[in-house]
């Protein structure tokens with residue numbers, strides 16, 4: 030085909046994310062501290078003959094096609110994520126002309142590194158480009174979260190979509206999930222210069238669409254409802270104190286009480302982590318990560334034997350300042366703060382120990398914080 034008559038195609042790209050601290054705080058107005066990591070989804074969109082929208086993925090079998098303008102229900106295929114985004118765009122009167130959307134990327138799947146949100150954000154940017162429209166970071170992230178909540182049926186919070194959209198290279202992103210106020214926190218102040226982030230993938234599959242995430246969320250929201258009734262003016266758990274929780278103890282189930290205790294202590298840890306990062310205190314940040322893991326394991330009860338083993342082993346290794354499970358939980362990855370000079374030895378020893386204990390090959394990824402999707406597009410990735 031002569032070049033001039035080839036269909037125009039536009040590519041958009043979105044990273045994955047790892048959460049440093051602030052787990053399960055993002056659906057009750059709390060604080061989170063993720064960063065974007067150098068794994069990406071690319072969404073390439075082009076015109077296609079006819080009136081169909083076609084969705085393809087290099088990572089999943091089976092293409093999905095529907096008439097442009099369709100409002101069909103979910104198909105329970107991988108394509109529900111980009112189609113859910115399209116439905117949200119349609120609801121806002123943004124209707125791209127018939128297209129072929131081709132997804133590819135290297136984000137580890139089901140590992141708690143937000144492969145779904147990465148697909149949503151990249152797809153959304155591609156479909157917006159085809160429509161000649163733009164959205165702000167807040168609008169984009171909220172739209173993608175709604176796609177996942179309403180169309181895919183997964184009750185996630187806003188952290189992943191927002192981090193993937195608005196992160197900045199070299200920084201973690203402190204997000205107040207109540208109002209989406211945010212602050213970029215440098216990853217290289219003082220002692221942090223000598224330390225970096227190592228992710229370890231346990232290969233225990235994690236799916237937040239599965240029931241446990243939703244169960245935890247209900248327990249947290251039940252506790253929040255009781256605190257709100259007791260303390261007039263309390264907006265959410267994001268501003269609740271341990272004293273307030275204790276005052277309501279007898280009205281909460283044991284589970285609800287423990288889940289809420291995790292949320293309240295976790296919000297406090299995120300604030301302390303931000304201060305530690307600003308002060309360049311890598312030791313303090315590492316300690317907060319270890320405390321966070323204990324709270325996830327004991328109060329939120331969302332860890333598992335493999336992850337606990339990885340965390341316990343990591344903190345005993347030379348150069349490791351802190352370790353914890355990251356993401357929705359029940360498997361997936363750990364995030365470790367490690368002295369740079371020890372990266373290679375740390376990764377090797379951790380993988381060896383895990384292999385010897387579980388007979389499974391863990392993977393490690395040394396990650397610098399990269400730009401979120403919006404900054405990435407602006408720079409013309």
Ligand code: GLA
Pocket residue numbers: 051052053054055056185186187188189237356357358
């Ligand atoms: C998943 C969800 C997020 C958040 C985390 C837990 O990644 O998508 O919204 O709730 O779990 O912190």
